[in-house]
Amino acid sequence: MLCRTKNNYGKEEAEIPPENMDLTSIPFLIYFLPILLILYYAASFSAQVQNGVLFVACILFYAWGDPQSIMLLIACILLSSVASYLIVRMDGSMKKLMLYVGVGVNLFLLFATRYMSDFLELLGPSIGVELHYSVHEPLGMLVFILHAVSYLVDVYRGKADTESPFNVGIYIAFFPFLRNGPLLCYREIQPQLKKRKIDYRLLALGACRLIVGLAKLVILTDRFRGIADNVFSLAQIDAGEYSVPILLSWLGIGTFTLQIYFEFSGYADMGIGLAMLLGYRVEENFNAPYSAQSLKDFWKRWEVGLSQWMSRYLSSLFSETHSENDDMSVFQIFTFAIIGLWHGTKYTFVIWGVINGIVVLAESIIDYPSQIPFKALRRMYTMLVVMIGFVMFRAEDIYQASRYYLDMFGLNNNGFFSDIALRLIRENWIYYIAGILFCFPIARNMNERMFKDPSGTLNQVMTLVYPLAMLLLFAICLTFIVVGAYFPA
Amino acid sequence: MKYILRKVVFGILLLSILLILLASNIGVNGSKIIQNVRGTRISSVDDVKTIISAVENTMNEGFIGRMGFVEAYSQVVKLLGKKEFSDFLYVKDEDNYLHTTAFYSGFDPEMLTYAIRVKILQETVEAKGGKLLFVIPPIKYRTGNTVLDYGLPAANPENKISELMNVLTEYDIDVIDFNQYFPNQSLPYQQSFYRTERYWTIPAAWMAAREIAHWMEVTKGVQLDPDGSLIGPSAFDWVTYPNKMLGTMGLKTGKNYIGLEDFTALWPKDPGLYEYLCYLENGERNIIRGDVYDTLISRSTVEDMPDSPDKSAYTAYLPGIYLHNIITNRNNFEGLRVFMIRDSYFSPVTVFLSPLCGIIDSIWSDLEETIYQMENYVENQEFDFVIMQIDPYNINADTFDFYKEEAEIRMDLLGLTRTPDESTGN
Numbered sequence: 001m002l003c004r005t006k007n008n009y010g011k012e013e014a015e016i017p018p019e020n021m022d023l024t025s026i027p028f029l030i031y032f033l034p035i036l037l038i039l040y041y042a043a044s045f046s047a048q049v050q051n052g053v054l055f056v057a058c059i060l061f062y063a064w065g066d067p068q069s070i071m072l073l074i075a076c077i078l079l080s081s082v083a084s085y086l087i088v089r090m091d092g093s094m095k096k097l098m099l100y101v102g103v104g105v106n107l108f109l110l111f112a113t114r115y116m117s118d119f120l121e122l123l124g125p126s127i128g129v130e131l132h133y134s135v136h137e138p139l140g141m142l143v144f145i146l147h148a149v150s151y152l153v154d155v156y157r158g159k160a161d162t163e164s165p166f167n168v169g170i171y172i173a174f175f176p177f178l179r180n181g182p183l184l185c186y187r188e189i190q191p192q193l194k195k196r197k198i199d200y201r202l203l204a205l206g207a208c209r210l211i212v213g214l215a216k217l218v219i220l221t222d223r224f225r226g227i228a229d230n231v232f233s234l235a236q237i238d239a240g241e242y243s244v245p246i247l248l249s250w251l252g253i254g255t256f257t258l259q260i261y262f263e264f265s266g267y268a269d270m271g272i273g274l275a276m277l278l279g280y281r282v283e284e285n286f287n288a289p290y291s292a293q294s295l296k297d298f299w300k301r302w303e304v305g306l307s308q309w310m311s312r313y314l315s316s317l318f319s320e321t322h323s324e325n326d327d328m329s330v331f332q333i334f335t336f337a338i339i340g341l342w343h344g345t346k347y348t349f350v351i352w353g354v355i356n357g358i359v360v361l362a363e364s365i366i367d368y369p370s371q372i373p374f375k376a377l378r379r380m381y382t383m384l385v386v387m388i389g390f391v392m393f394r395a396e397d398i399y400q401a402s403r404y405y406l407d408m409f410g411l412n413n414n415g416f417f418s419d420i421a422l423r424l425i426r427e428n429w430i431y432y433i434a435g436i437l438f439c440f441p442i443a444r445n446m447n448e449r450m451f452k453d454p455s456g457t458l459n460q461v462m463t464l465v466y467p468l469a470m471l472l473l474f475a476i477c478l479t480f481i482v483v484g485a486y487f488p489a
Numbered sequence: 490m491k492y493i494l495r496k497v498v499f500g501i502l503l504l505s506i507l508l509i510l511l512a513s514n515i516g517v518n519g520s521k522i523i524q525n526v527r528g529t530r531i532s533s534v535d536d537v538k539t540i541i542s543a544v545e546n547t548m549n550e551g552f553i554g555r556m557g558f559v560e561a562y563s564q565v566v567k568l569l570g571k572k573e574f575s576d577f578l579y580v581k582d583e584d585n586y587l588h589t590t591a592f593y594s595g596f597d598p599e600m601l602t603y604a605i606r607v608k609i610l611q612e613t614v615e616a617k618g619g620k621l622l623f624v625i626p627p628i629k630y631r632t633g634n635t636v637l638d639y640g641l642p643a644a645n646p647e648n649k650i651s652e653l654m655n656v657l658t659e660y661d662i663d664v665i666d667f668n669q670y671f672p673n674q675s676l677p678y679q680q681s682f683y684r685t686e687r688y689w690t691i692p693a694a695w696m697a698a699r700e701i702a703h704w705m706e707v708t709k710g711v712q713l714d715p716d717g718s719l720i721g722p723s724a725f726d727w728v729t730y731p732n733k734m735l736g737t738m739g740l741k742t743g744k745n746y747i748g749l750e751d752f753t754a755l756w757p758k759d760p761g762l763y764e765y766l767c768y769l770e771n772g773e774r775n776i777i778r779g780d781v782y783d784t785l786i787s788r789s790t791v792e793d794m795p796d797s798p799d800k801s802a803y804t805a806y807l808p809g810i811y812l813h814n815i816i817t818n819r820n821n822f823e824g825l826r827v828f829m830i831r832d833s834y835f836s837p838v839t840v841f842l843s844p845l846c847g848i849i850d851s852i853w854s855d856l857e858e859t860i861y862q863m864e865n866y867v868e869n870q871e872f873d874f875v876i877m878q879i880d881p882y883n884i885n886a887d888t889f890d891f892y893k894e895e896a897e898i899r900m901d902l903l904g905l906t907r908t909p910d911e912s913t914g915n
Contacts, residue, residue: 027545027548031548064541068534201493201496223576230592234592234593420640422639427571466498486555
């Protein structure tokens with residue numbers, strides 16, 4: 001079946017449980033989702049009953065294929081509930097201590113399940129000892145731990161009230177966002193946990209977002225991933241045996257740039273769509289990042305939820321503990337390193353984060369992107385920096401990344417032309433056209449222009465065509481999913 | 490018109506379709522899903538996982554109109570003129586043959602290690618009085634014959650195969666590389682390989698079986714089929730079924746994309762008498778007794794094949810994948826005892842060799858569960874022949890996942906250099 005790897009973006013990973021329920025799978029789309037919606041809407045007479053249905057759905061989604069990890073999730077929910085209960089009932093240093101304990105234990109769980117193994121692997125050689133530690137990382141561990149931290153900090157700061165373990169559970173394990181975010185800040189979601197209004201507009205918008213996200217994932221992401229993975233595999237071959245030609249290396253990283261956008265924004269669209277179908281309103285996570293005119297601008301548009309989480313919890317923690325005169329630049333780079341760690345456990349992610357941090361810092365200090373004439377050139381500069389960063393993001397290690405950089409700039413005894421690159425374009429031109437069209441806000445801009453004249457013919461035709469076009473898109477998605485899940489004996 | 494109207498219309502349509510799909514799929518698969526849940530006793534978390542996996546399988550495989558979706562996709566891919574299918578899973582050559590894909594098939598530094606592992610297997614077999622034969626079936630990609638459009642990356646393990654064959658021969662292991670036999674004058678390329686299947690044709694498998702029988706005769710100094718009534722050309726009815734073949738590759742691409750092809754079957758004239766014992770994955774055993782058509786060959790798979798095949802006609806020979814199966818020739822109890830480490834390439838070969846042997850005991854070569862058991866099995870049983878057949882497209886550490894520690898010790902003793910990867914045990 002279509003098995004999206006979990007936060008590894010094609011990199012090798014020790015253990016990937018294939019049975020975890022995926023938002024793009026037949027069990028989810030054809031069974032889980034309709035049944036949930038029937039039960040959820042049937043329970044609309046009571047918000048509490050609805051929450052009950054949603055909580056059970058979250059637990060089921062989580063437990064599917066990974067039942068042993070359910071105890072960890074429940075432990076996290078209970079721990080956060082107890083800690084928040086104590087935080088609001090204590091004062092001064094005890095209150096702070098409770099926060100530290102709650103956040104500390106949660107972060108320890110995260111470190112132990114997600115990062116410890118790679119950390120020890122890295123540490124071992126430097127102290128001359130072979131350190132081995134292997135533990136299964138549960139699905140969505142990162143998301144639910146950071147949700148738990150958000151909950152505790154918001155309660156501590158008085159930005160939000162405590163909730164019953166039930167509601168805390170829904171927030172922490174909210175299944176639409178469990179796999180790949182976006183991260184939700186507790187203070188924003190809390191009012192909706194108790195009261196939310198489901199109207200037909202929200203449901204309609206949710207249904208459309210769901211299918212758009214699904215299409216991004218099953219039609220575009222999977223195709224781009226296949227291409228990028230193959231090119232990066234070629235780049236791993238020993239230098240003496242094969243060097244990736246310039247054309248192919250640029251095609252590879254360009255394709256990966258498309259893949260990563262459609263993967264992240266596809267999950268975000270599906271998550272936001274599902275949340276809307278359940279009556280929740282959630283902020284956007286992407287705002288046409290590939291149209292950015294500087295890297296700083298890019299980070300305002302890319303994974304907005306993550307940036308917001310960082311600024312609300314990490315940056316403010318720094319501001320609380322440091323004076324105004326302290327140099328923020330080191331902290332800014334540190335924040336980007338943490339953003340790198342959010343994406344994966346390998347050190348290459350940290351390096352990617354640091355590269356981004358340094359460039360953003362440089363842009364802030366010198367503001368050189370504004371000196372570049374023409375919007376188009378500024379955008380090209382931004383894309384170039386983003387793509388160069390993504391080489392490190394995608395590479396298995398520094399060696400592969402450095403070889404890939406040499407390939408890109410023709411410094412690896414590699415030629416320019418590649419028949420594989422031409423073949424990849426020849427076979428996938430339709431995906432590339434769709435990918436380029438939809439990663440820039442072309443469709444959105446066209447939509448906006450059309451609505452300037454609501455009674456215009458084009459707009460009226462669109463009203464008739466739109467539902468059919470979306471249904472066709474859904475049928476195409478279903479076809480891709482069914483074909484992907486078909487393994488003839 | 491209002492912006493939201495179009496979205497509302499789509500929302501209603503989508504939710505209605507989801508409900509229809511839910512109801513119809515539950516109608517078809519509901520009882521099987523309940524069976525999946527009730528069929529397994531839960532005594533550990535692994536049992537829960539097994540249930541979930543079975544339920545998910547049922548949901549996927551039982552999806553209503555699945556083949557319709559596959560064929561629709563197949564048609565679209567054809568209309569787009571694509572020469573690769575499903576993210577370069579397969580590529581199509583100029584003669585409309587499907588090939589597995591490999592963007593790169595590089596040098597494998599562990600060939601020596603594999604050879605030493607096979608050598609230890611050979612010594613173990615010979616210590617019990619048996620003989621080992623290592624076999625590689627032919628690959629479909631033929632340099633000089635296969636023509637691909639520019640940039641299409643078909644898998645071509647020719648170099649790996651010859652590298653492995655060289656090192657095995659150096660260690661005095663009997664090998665048959667069927668790439669040297671096929672195609673040949675009596676069986677040209679078109680008759681040696683299917684367009685839509687990765688395995689060789691049934692006639693090619695038959696010729697290979699005769700070659701192996703000849704090796705057995707020479708090695709053991711016996712005559713297994715002096716008058717050719719068991720494995721000679723006249724021992725079979727040769728029947729060609731037009732448009733009955735859509736191999737596993739073709740099933741994946743859909744017939745719209747690649748089209749059907751003819752299937753030539755060799756049906757044994759002598760029905761024989763056999764016992765076919767299969768060990769299932771859940772540990773249960775399944776025994777069938779009867780003639781060759783009751784036990785080893787399913788003629789109906791070919792003869793009753795629908796116009797849109799739902800399985801490969803190739804599976805008529807020893808249908809199903811069993812971790813371990815034993816064929817006993819009840820007309821020749823005292824015949825040769827053969828142990829095979831094999832996969833689907835050898836399903837028809839096994840059928841063709843069955844009348845010549847007393848027992849053919851087989852395990853699947855690329856399954857971790859069986860290959861681990863193999864060491865003990867070979868040490869504790871007595872066989873006249875052990876035939877190890879591997880998938881020519883999968884020459885890697887997983888295929889040679891046996892006698893690892895012994896091989897490591899042997900290499901240390903011989904002072905042979907090991908690659909860094911071997912410290913991980915692979």
